[in-house]
Amino acid sequence: MNANAMASLALLCGLLAVGGAITAVAVWRGWSPRPRTTRMRRTQQRAFEELPARWRELYRWLLTAAAAAGILVWAWTGWPIHGLLTAAAVAGFPYIWHPGGSAQARINRLDALAQWLRQLASVHVAGVPLEQTIQASVPNVPAQLRAPVTILAQRLRAGFPAQDAYQAFADELADGTSDDVVLMFMDHADNRGPGMARALEKTAAKVAQKVTDAQAVDAERAKVRTNARTVSVFTLAVVALGMLSTNYTAPYGTLTGQLLLIALGLLFVGALKWMRRMAQPRPEPRLLLPARSRQHGGTR
Structure with missing residues (x-):
């Protein structure tokens, strides 16, 4: 691993250490992450349930493949962010292929x-x-x-x-x-x-x-989902082919380039979420306040 890769890895470790220290201080002062963790788990469970049954059955193996692909790309390129983005792309592929699951x-x-x-x-x-x-x-x-x-x-x-x-x-x-x-x-x-x-x-x-009404609306949104899938898969294919060219990846072989890759990866994920939201109907407003809101004095 070259000096730039060591510097990039050190930066990531430093950010994780700072985040851990901030979390420790917040917990010491009485902050409890349990409500957020419960909400996050429920969101993750809902997202997982959106996938077709076959993908859900194979997702554990897909996560293993994502980890292996990330390690191989990191070893091949010498840069951790390349491996991280590769692992994220493999793990998130079912959601890219099925943008209207929810x-x-x-x-x-x-x-x-x-x-x-x-x-x-x-x-x-x-x-x-x-x-x-x-x-x-x-x-x-x-x-x-x-x-x-x-x-x-x-x-x-x-x-x-x-x-x-x-x-x-x-x-x-x-x-x-x-x-x-x-x-x-x-x-x-x-x-x-x-x-x-x-x-x-x-x-x-x-x-x-x-x-019946929801099925009719969902059929109209099928074109948006197809466009989202096509754009996403095409983008991933272009990036994957570009990674094979050393001339293409050379500008990202620095600490600044690695940070830029993180920003581009986050923008890509944000664009996917935006297109996914366009392909989904708006949730129907609830008639009952959640129990947590009721405990905090909310009224309906």
């Missing part, structure tokens, strides 16, 4: 919600608490909702107040349509009035109509 994921969740509501309506008996119907429905819940519904049923079975369990269920789904369903559940928990099966059927029909 739109389809939301449609699938809404469709699963409509199916589940129909199931509840078909088995709910007047006079029986909805909580018991929900617990009995777990084995037949569609796959896209099985995890949150299972957790909801476990909370109800463990004796959680129905209102709190429903609120947590709404926070897990974090969608305006789901909030509408949860508000119906909450109202039934308070009033226990008749006609719940009919209300479930009507709500299922409304959700199914939203699925």
Whole structure:
């Protein structure tokens, strides 16, 4: 490794050390990263669920390939940033190839919600608490909702107040349509009035109509997703071919060049996120405040 590479690596290590020191001081003064970590994990989980099933099954191997590719490129070029960007490109390729995953994921969740509501309506008996119907429905819940519904049923079975369990269920789904369903559940928990099966059927029909509308909008956005995929893959191909030319990479063989590569990589990621946002529908506004906002005095 040459002197410039050593200087670049030393700079990265220094930045990590400074960041670690700042975090240690913040924690010592009482700062807790848990809410942010929980939010980040939920965001990462949602992003992972956007991928097709085949990519999710192979993603662990893809991460291994990304690490190996990054190490090889670092060893080949002698520069750590080249390897870092290579690893990021390999790990992020599924999201580049499927730029509209979240739109389809939301449609699938809404469709699963409509199916589940129909199931509840078909088995709910007047006079029986909805909580018991929900617990009995777990084995037949569609796959896209099985995890949150299972957790909801476990909370109800463990004796959680129905209102709190429903609120947590709404926070897990974090969608305006789901909030509408949860508000119906909450109202039934308070009033226990008749006609719940009919209300479930009507709500299922409304959700199914939203699925149809969302599918029509998603079809119109297909061109934007195709353009985003084409531009992204073409850019990565040009960069990969350019990396094979020493004349092309020579200007980046300095500390300044490495910092410039970081900036260009961040700009590329920002452009991808912008195009991805264009290809996605705006999330439906929530009707319920998240539990954390309610605890801090928020009102709706």
